[in-house]
Amino acid sequence: MSTAACAGVRPDSAHPWVATPATIVRIDQEVPGVATYYLELCDEKARSDYRFQPGQFNMLYLPGAGEIAISVSGDPAAAGPYAHTIRRAGNVTGSLWQLKVGDKLGIRGPFGSGWPLGECQGRDVVLVAGGIGLAPLRPVIYSLSKWENELGRRVLLCGARSPETLLYHSQYLQWIEAGWQVETTVDRASPDWNGHVGAVTLLLERLRSVDASRAVLFCCGPEVMMKFSAMVALRRGWSADRIWISMERNMQCAVGWCGHCQWGPAFICRDGPVFRYDRIAPFLDVPGL
Ligand SMILES: Cc1cc2nc3c(=O)[nH]c(=O)nc-3n(C[C@H](O)[C@H](O)[C@H](O)COP(=O)(O)OP(=O)(O)OC[C@H]3O[C@@H](n4cnc5c(N)ncnc54)[C@H](O)[C@@H]3O)c2cc1C
Numbered sequence: 001m002s003t004a005a006c007a008g009v010r011p012d013s014a015h016p017w018v019a020t021p022a023t024i025v026r027i028d029q030e031v032p033g034v035a036t037y038y039l040e041l042c043d044e045k046a047r048s049d050y051r052f053q054p055g056q057f058n059m060l061y062l063p064g065a066g067e068i069a070i071s072v073s074g075d076p077a078a079a080g081p082y083a084h085t086i087r088r089a090g091n092v093t094g095s096l097w098q099l100k101v102g103d104k105l106g107i108r109g110p111f112g113s114g115w116p117l118g119e120c121q122g123r124d125v126v127l128v129a130g131g132i133g134l135a136p137l138r139p140v141i142y143s144l145s146k147w148e149n150e151l152g153r154r155v156l157l158c159g160a161r162s163p164e165t166l167l168y169h170s171q172y173l174q175w176i177e178a179g180w181q182v183e184t185t186v187d188r189a190s191p192d193w194n195g196h197v198g199a200v201t202l203l204l205e206r207l208r209s210v211d212a213s214r215a216v217l218f219c220c221g222p223e224v225m226m227k228f229s230a231m232v233a234l235r236r237g238w239s240a241d242r243i244w245i246s247m248e249r250n251m252q253c254a255v256g257w258c259g260h261c262q263w264g265p266a267f268i269c270r271d272g273p274v275f276r277y278d279r280i281a282p283f284l285d286v287p288g289l
């Protein structure tokens with residue numbers, strides 16, 4: 001099991017459990033039930049030190065409500081404020097939903113391993129995203145869009161429940177202009193939808209523009225979707241060591257101390273959330289792990 005974590009600079013690396021205050025400077029409503037919060041660290045030094053790798057997450061702390069893991073969804077090359085795209089799920093995200101621009105919360109991070117962008121060098125790259133799973137992949141899109149001759153084809157396959165829940169829809173044209181082939185599918189079509197209907201794995205099944213034997217695949221979404229995407233990819237000729245998925249479990253410490261996020265022999269906060277498929281495939285088949 002790989003324990004290699006990408007180096008990010010934490011607001012206070014010596015005290016990774018201590019949250020740093022941050023101000024909400026902008027909120028973008030994305031799709032129903034999902035908004036992107038742009039957070040600016042209040043401390044000037046923490047602000048200038050902060051860096052993250054695509055795929056890493058922060059812990060957001062709301063006093064009186066709790067603390068949750070949220071991926072950083074913006075451009076790693078930008079100096080901040082830092083985007084966090086959040087789906088309203090329960091207690092903490094529901095409390096976050098009540099906040100407005102100018103309000104403060106606590107932030108600590110970044111934590112975890114990032115997507116291995118170095119593996120993309122000279123290869124075709126396929127990103128497979130289900131719903132909010134596009135949020136941790138968006139920094140990959142920003143980063144790889146700046147690569148010029150080092151990549152083969154760039155493909156983004158997105159699945160959503162319905163056309164109006166396709167995340168970051170307004171950016172697709174920009175990504176296409178940056179060289180991405182963007183394909184979308186929905187579970188339930190609306191009357192004016194003339195795109196694909198069905199699981200995102202169908203898009204992967206039909207994809208012919210990449211050389212599967214040499215391509216890299218990064219996948220993020222519901223666990224079952226990632227498992228089936230990996231199965232399809234293997235059938236299409238991908239090698240298991242070029243498939244990466246991002247796992248989720250409830251987190252507490254986020255630094256490998258409490259065991260709360262344990263998944264088989266791995267702690268998702270420390271050893272993941274991004275894992276190479278061949279290293280974790282046996283655990284995906286264990287129910288309730
Ligand atoms: C590494 C990592 C990165 C994440 N990145 C994002 C992100 O970018 N955007 C985002 O919106 N969410 C993300 N999440 C999920 C987010 O942490 C949870 O949705 C959040 O903790 C829910 O907290 P809550 O108190 O609002 O809901 P709770 O009251 O804890 O739960 C409400 C409902 O949601 C379910 N639930 C809670 N957590 C999860 C989860 N992790 N996966 C699936 N179902 C869950 C519960 O079972 C319950 O049914 C990430 C999680 C991890 C571990």
Ligand code: FES
Pocket residue numbers: 250251252253254255256257258259260261262267268269270
């Ligand atoms: S959240 Fe504590 S070990 Fe991962």
